[in-house]
Amino acid sequence: MTTVPGSQSRTSFWRHPTVRSVGVQLFMVIAVVWFVVFVTDNTINNMKARNLAPGFSFLNDTAGFDILQALIPYSRGSTYATAFVVGLLNTLLVAVLGIITATILGFLVGVMRLSRNWVIRSSATLYVEFVRNVPLLLQMFIWYKTVLKALPAPRDSLRYDDMFFLSNRGLMSPKPLFEPAALWTLAALTVGIIATFFITRWARKRQERTGEIFPAFLTSLGLIIALPIVVFSASGLPVRFEYPVLQGFNFVGGLAIIPEFMALYLALSIYTAAFISEIVRAGVLAVSHGQTEAAHALGLRHGPTLRLIIIPQAMRVIIPPLASQYLNLTKNSSLAVAIGYPDFVYTGGTILNQTGQAVTIVLIWMGVYLSLSLLTSSFMNWFNSRMKLVER
Amino acid sequence: MKLKLLSAVIGTALTMGVAGASAATLDDVKARGTLKCGVSQGLIGFSNPDEQNNWTGLDVDFCRAVAAAIFGDGKKVEFVPLDATQRFEALKSGEVDVLSRNTTWTMSRDTTGGMTFAGVTYYDGQGFMVKKSLGVDSALKLNGASVCTQTGTTTELNLADYFRANNMTYQVVAFQKNEEVLAAYNEGRCDVYTTDQSGLYAERLKLPDVENHVVLPEIISKEPLGPVVRQNDTQWFNLVRWTYYALLTAEELGVTQANSAEQLASSTNPEVARLLGKEGDFGKGLGVENDWVMKILAATGNYGEIFDRNVGEATKLGIKRGVNSLWKSGGLQYAPPIR
Numbered sequence: 001m002t003t004v005p006g007s008q009s010r011t012s013f014w015r016h017p018t019v020r021s022v023g024v025q026l027f028m029v030i031a032v033v034w035f036v037v038f039v040t041d042n043t044i045n046n047m048k049a050r051n052l053a054p055g056f057s058f059l060n061d062t063a064g065f066d067i068l069q070a071l072i073p074y075s076r077g078s079t080y081a082t083a084f085v086v087g088l089l090n091t092l093l094v095a096v097l098g099i100i101t102a103t104i105l106g107f108l109v110g111v112m113r114l115s116r117n118w119v120i121r122s123s124a125t126l127y128v129e130f131v132r133n134v135p136l137l138l139q140m141f142i143w144y145k146t147v148l149k150a151l152p153a154p155r156d157s158l159r160y161d162d163m164f165f166l167s168n169r170g171l172m173s174p175k176p177l178f179e180p181a182a183l184w185t186l187a188a189l190t191v192g193i194i195a196t197f198f199i200t201r202w203a204r205k206r207q208e209r210t211g212e213i214f215p216a217f218l219t220s221l222g223l224i225i226a227l228p229i230v231v232f233s234a235s236g237l238p239v240r241f242e243y244p245v246l247q248g249f250n251f252v253g254g255l256a257i258i259p260e261f262m263a264l265y266l267a268l269s270i271y272t273a274a275f276i277s278e279i280v281r282a283g284v285l286a287v288s289h290g291q292t293e294a295a296h297a298l299g300l301r302h303g304p305t306l307r308l309i310i311i312p313q314a315m316r317v318i319i320p321p322l323a324s325q326y327l328n329l330t331k332n333s334s335l336a337v338a339i340g341y342p343d344f345v346y347t348g349g350t351i352l353n354q355t356g357q358a359v360t361i362v363l364i365w366m367g368v369y370l371s372l373s374l375l376t377s378s379f380m381n382w383f384n385s386r387m388k389l390v391e392r
Numbered sequence: 393m394k395l396k397l398l399s400a401v402i403g404t405a406l407t408m409g410v411a412g413a414s415a416a417t418l419d420d421v422k423a424r425g426t427l428k429c430g431v432s433q434g435l436i437g438f439s440n441p442d443e444q445n446n447w448t449g450l451d452v453d454f455c456r457a458v459a460a461a462i463f464g465d466g467k468k469v470e471f472v473p474l475d476a477t478q479r480f481e482a483l484k485s486g487e488v489d490v491l492s493r494n495t496t497w498t499m500s501r502d503t504t505g506g507m508t509f510a511g512v513t514y515y516d517g518q519g520f521m522v523k524k525s526l527g528v529d530s531a532l533k534l535n536g537a538s539v540c541t542q543t544g545t546t547t548e549l550n551l552a553d554y555f556r557a558n559n560m561t562y563q564v565v566a567f568q569k570n571e572e573v574l575a576a577y578n579e580g581r582c583d584v585y586t587t588d589q590s591g592l593y594a595e596r597l598k599l600p601d602v603e604n605h606v607v608l609p610e611i612i613s614k615e616p617l618g619p620v621v622r623q624n625d626t627q628w629f630n631l632v633r634w635t636y637y638a639l640l641t642a643e644e645l646g647v648t649q650a651n652s653a654e655q656l657a658s659s660t661n662p663e664v665a666r667l668l669g670k671e672g673d674f675g676k677g678l679g680v681e682n683d684w685v686m687k688i689l690a691a692t693g694n695y696g697e698i699f700d701r702n703v704g705e706a707t708k709l710g711i712k713r714g715v716n717s718l719w720k721s722g723g724l725q726y727a728p729p730i731r
């Protein structure tokens with residue numbers, strides 16, 4: 001027998017695959033652990049040298065600055081922690097409203113791009129190509145500057161019926177103040193939603209069993225919208241409105257939407273909608289035409305074909321990339337700093353400047369955006385699994 | 393900005409030793425051949441670039457004076473423009489050697505930031521500017537106003553204090569970039585623009601209709617502005633601080649850019665002899681040549697000359713010496729003796 005040079009049995013100890021892979025992994029683990037320990041230790045030492053207490057205790061100190069828009073009670077006497085929460089809520093506000101608007105607009109434009117009508121199709125294409133190719137930051141500036149420049153001073157506001165005022169200080173509108181009796185309406189709404197849930201389930205089961213169709217949609221509409229309205233009227237319209245009044249420099253009272261919010265919200269929604277529309281278009285085109293023909297052959301009308309055949313299949317293609325657009329929108333909202341909208345990064349930056357706690361604050365930033373992203377994607381994953389092909 | 397911050401944070405995490413840069417700043421600067429000086433992004437009279445990126449201003453001249461003391465050449469400075477939010481991390485991480493950017497000396501900045509203030513090159517205070525058409529003549533009539541300012545400054549803190557103390561409400565609109573602040577004020581987003589009074593006079597010049605804006609009489613805070621260095625580098629701190637004192641002493645003794653050579657040759661005043669390095673060994677203690685003050689004066693002139701050239705009454709800013717006069721003339725500028 002001849003031995004083949006370099007065969008398995010002859011490999012040296014260091015060349016043995018198992019030894020190698022275990023060795024490399026062990027080395028990596030040690031290196032990572034050493035790195036983490038080194039970095040942590042160094043950071044703490046460096047912070048001590050600058051008289052900075054490592055940790056989060058500074059969050060209980062008085063902030064000392066005011067914030068343009070706060071959804072919870074906040075003043076200069078509040079703590080840094082509260083200031084952080086104010087910023088986070090501002091981020092959430094613009095992100096949630098932006099996601100809703102971008103989704104609606106995106107679906108609309110996506111469908112428009114598939115229209116047979118030349119004007120509709122081309123204007124949608126124009127929108128997408130323009131908006132997608134101009135940097136978002138620039139769009140924010142365009143909105144902010146044009147919005148501000150175009151609008152009059154508070155004294156010369158554009159007004160509607162002494163209720164709505166539009167000026168370079170923002171949009172002022174009446175603020176609803178609900179009386180306790182409004183709780184009945186809330187209760188009615190809750191009842192309506194729960195009832196709808198059970199009725200649609202029952203209707204689906206019945207249809208599967210007997211083939212009979214129950215008008216679940218109309219019933220739900222009645223339960224969720226009509227019922228609360230009836231209760232609201234019956235309980236004597238328990239709402240008052242606080243109207244904005246021009247007093248001195250500015251409007252007092254009412255609900256104010258500041259221009260910084262408007263610009264950021266418009267820019268984010270319009271920008272993201274362009275991407276969503278492309279995703280929607282791709283999703284619809286991905287469903288083969290044979291599906292429509294088959295549905296029609298089975299006698300389904302156009303509406304149900306779209307609702308029961310096309311959209312569910314398109315959704316499977318749409319949802320995963322849609323999720324990443326939602327993440328993008330949320331993260332892009334941190335460009336707010338540039339136009340003075342006090343979002344999470346903005347307030348964090350101010351706190352960083354006042355306290356010098358750079359390391360801790362950067363960690364907080366990363367932790368919060370990471371959590372927001374994970375939350376969004378797990379929700380979208382859940383939604384995706386609900387829309388997935390159910391195999392029988 | 394975020395990139396800068398991140399690098400600063402990584403700097404904090406990774407570097408051994410006390411501050412972002414090594415403790416011996418003077419050696420680093422000498423080895424590099426230039427002084428890195430943190431300045432504003434453009435504030436007329438204090439630190440302002442022209443089209444060719446030539447920087448001028450009181451804060452700029454201070455850096456030139458430090459560079460002259462080290463290299464004998466006031467041009468060996470690299471200016472790093474910083475907004476209010478970036479400036480401290482830039483200093484701490486070693487991106488600049490000295491921060492000379494209308495920065496207010498406060499206790500927390502001095503004691504918890506890893507930084508030390510080396511002196512007060514300009515005594516200032518916070519003021520307000522409004523449009524004349526509002527008909528406001530006092531800050532106490534600003535209840536309910538929208539106020540534009542820059543984030544990361546003492547300004548936004550004083551503002552909150554002042555309105556609270558006087559039981560007035562207001563809406564703060566704060567931006568990171570100074571240009572945004574002024575643009576927002578100019579476009580009517582705010583009724584009021586607030587910052588250090590020197591800044592008000594400087595920024596006012598950038599408005600298209602200067603004559604329609606007034607600075608209100610109230611000064612609501614103390615803003616001692618001066619150069620900052622990293623803490624725990626006494627040698628560097630001393631050099632920066634004594635550069636400032638030398639500028640003051642020269643003015644006090646009447647030594648100027650024009651007459652310094654003559655004074656060196658012919659003055660019989662021992663104080664002048666010590667200042668200009670004819671007597672004593674004062675440069676050595678700072679780690680620079682003994683004729684360091686001669687070099688400084690050749691580059692920038694004395695404190696009074698710097699003030700007059702950049703912000704004084706003959707300039708567009710037209711600021712009076714006021715509290716920034718020498719102590720002998722009833723002002724606050726005072727230097728310990730060189731001996």
Ligand SMILES: N[C@@H](CCC(=O)N[C@@H](CS)C(=O)NCC(=O)O)C(=O)O
Pocket residue numbers: 431432433434435474475476494495496497542544545546547569570587588591592595615617
């Ligand atoms: N002295 C104050 C405020 C200094 C400040 O940043 N002022 C503004 C407004 S005049 C400025 O100089 N901005 C110029 C820039 O950001 O480049 C501080 O130290 O916090």
